[in-house]
Amino acid sequence: MKSKRMAHDSVHAALNSGDILCEILLRVPEKTLFRLILVSRKWLHLICSYSFRSSYYTRWRESSRLLGFLVCNFLYLGRPRDGFRRPHWEPALPFLSTCKEGDDLKFSGVLKQLGYFIDSSNGLLLCGRHPMTYYVWSPITKQPYQLPQPNQFYRTLCMAFIVEESHDNVICYKVIRAKCVCKPIEVNTVSIETFSSKTGAWKQSTLTYSTGFALCPRTVATVIRGVVYWFAVQKNVAIYDPNLGVRRLSLVKLPAGELTYDYEESVLGESSDGHLQYGQSSKLGIEIWVLEKEQGGNSSVYQNNKSRWNLRYKLNFRVMWKRNLTYADHSKETHILSFLPRNSESFFIRSGSNIFLYQIESKTLDVVRYHGRGSSISWDSSKVAPYFMPSWPRSSLCQDINSFT
Amino acid sequence: MSSSKSNKIVKLESSDNKTFEVEEAVAVQSETLKNMVDDGCANDTIPLPNVNGKILEMVLGWCKKHVDETVTGDELNKYEADFLDLDQADLYGLLMAANFLNVKGLLDRVLQRVADMIKGKKPEEIRRIFNIKNDFTPEEEEEIRLENAWAFD
DSSP states (O other): OHHHHHHHHHHHHHHHSHHHHHHHHTTSOHHHHHHGGGTOHHHHHHHHSHHHHHHHHHHSOOOEEEEEEEEEEGGGSSSOOTTOOOOTTSOSSOEEEOSHHHHHHHHTTGGGGSOEEEEEETTEEEEEETTTEEEEEOTTTOOEEEOOOOSSOOSSEEEEEEEEEOTTSOEEEEEEEEEOOSOGGGOOEEEEEEEETTTTEEEEEEEEOSSOOOBOTTOBOEEETTEEEEEETTTEEEEEOGGGOOOBOEEEEOOOOSTTTTOSEEEEEEOTTSOEEEEEEOSSEEEEEEEEOOTTSOTTOOOTTTOEEEEEEEEEHHHHHHHTGGGOOTTSOEEEEEEOTTOSSEEEEEETTEEEEEETTTTEEEEEOOBSOGGGSOGGGEEEEEEEEEOOOOOTTSGGGGOBO | OOOSSOOOEEEEEOTTSOEEEEEHHHHTTSHHHHHHHHTTOOSSOEEOTTSOHHHHHHHHHHHHHHHOTTSOHHHHHHHHHHHTOOOHHHHHHHHHHHHHHTOHHHHHHHHHHHHHHHTTOOHHHHHHHHTOOOOOOHHHHHHHHHHTGGGGO
16 A cells, blocks of 8 residues: 555656656657646646647647638639629638538638638638738637738739747737739839738838849748748749848749749748748649758848759659559649648649649558539639648637737 | 776665665766766765665666666667566656656656657546546536547547
8 A cells, every 4th residue: 555655646746747747748649648638727738838839849740730722713803804703602712621620610601701812821811802901810719800901002912921929829920911013124122011910000111132023913922930932023932031120032043843844833832841842833743842041141041043942852743643543534634732831741732623632752642522612613713722720739728828919 | 907987986875764885987877966976065975865765776777787888789778678667656756766866868768658658548547547636627628628629539
């Protein structure tokens, strides 16, 4: 009996030491870890805390789950032209749900209140109606927040959505509208307007580059650790780091490609090791590069002639379909659809209205089944983007979790 | 056979008054003891009131094995694996001791062992094994499950 009591005492001693409990839980895989929030209040608060999550992500990879695909048909943006007006029965924000959680989102009706889809980041949605009406929707509050009206009128624009979580679990974000011009050679500046959730206001600024350039209209930036990457005309990527405090852009020429020289689709994303990855697809296949930074330089300052595109992967569609005969449908063209967040191991492709996940290492295709009228989507004139939700438990019992500015 | 190593002996006393004498090289595997040696506080017997004799002997055994140059890599691996085949009382005693004495390799192993015991288990099982009281009301539990339904599928 004495040894049993000793055992219990030891256990209590060990686990009551916050440090030791923390060190133990940092070694437990996610699947088990997340359920442990039910063990006790102490375990719940520890696991849900920002500091624990940060430590955990120094050892394990961040994970997120796919809810579905959000669709934005470009033809409906801007003033109706050439008779392109959205029929009243067609939703402004179609959603192809891939799981129950996605279904619940769809049936909640919230997507009908947001206008057109612009971007998602860390589970937050940026939607609206250009050029003046914008909403940010949070899965935590489940309420849309309408941004105040911007002050700058931009006839054509591109956007960026930067979401960050700070040390006290407060989510803050920035929305950037950037003006797109038609005559790039003449202009080496771009007017942008940034909304910050911290200030609740828009602020205009001007970014410069050494020569003439222009950002591509109707696009949304890829954001990696706060650095903004926009497509720019003449096959460039424009890079802007708001945290540097310098209102200058860098421009990097995109790689040409061999297999995909006459590419039709191009996408940007983040690699597993935090670099910019770029993919393009043609009728023949897909090529993917990663932008390797110059050695020793400031992390987000790229010199065009010093940064290098590293060809990471080349995929020939004919070979791919041969290996995956069950899904092959040669009447439909294949396109690269999108990257996954912080992921170099797989990417989404589309063939007709079928979406697949291609796994690079095993060279296999997984069908992504979705609910929704995929057949009614004009794929060629739409942006179809995966909606990922960061996977970490939250609880209203942990008061600080609900902070959202 | 003269060695440049110091032949200094470190004396330790467990909570149940057992004394142990080990070479300095063995003792300094513990960061805590190393700091004492470096600060010149290790000349007299060092009392360790929160480590009992049985556990202290185990820890010192581990340290000795890791200083012994005649032990091969394979032998060491087997030793480490067998070492952690303990009952719960000893395991947690070891955990507390390794933490207090800051024996890094040992601490890491024990933490991983406990983590492996937790892996795959449900909250109710965890509470039973670790004798933890459930301080949630049924309503609170339900709310947590609902808010994180995806984690409990």
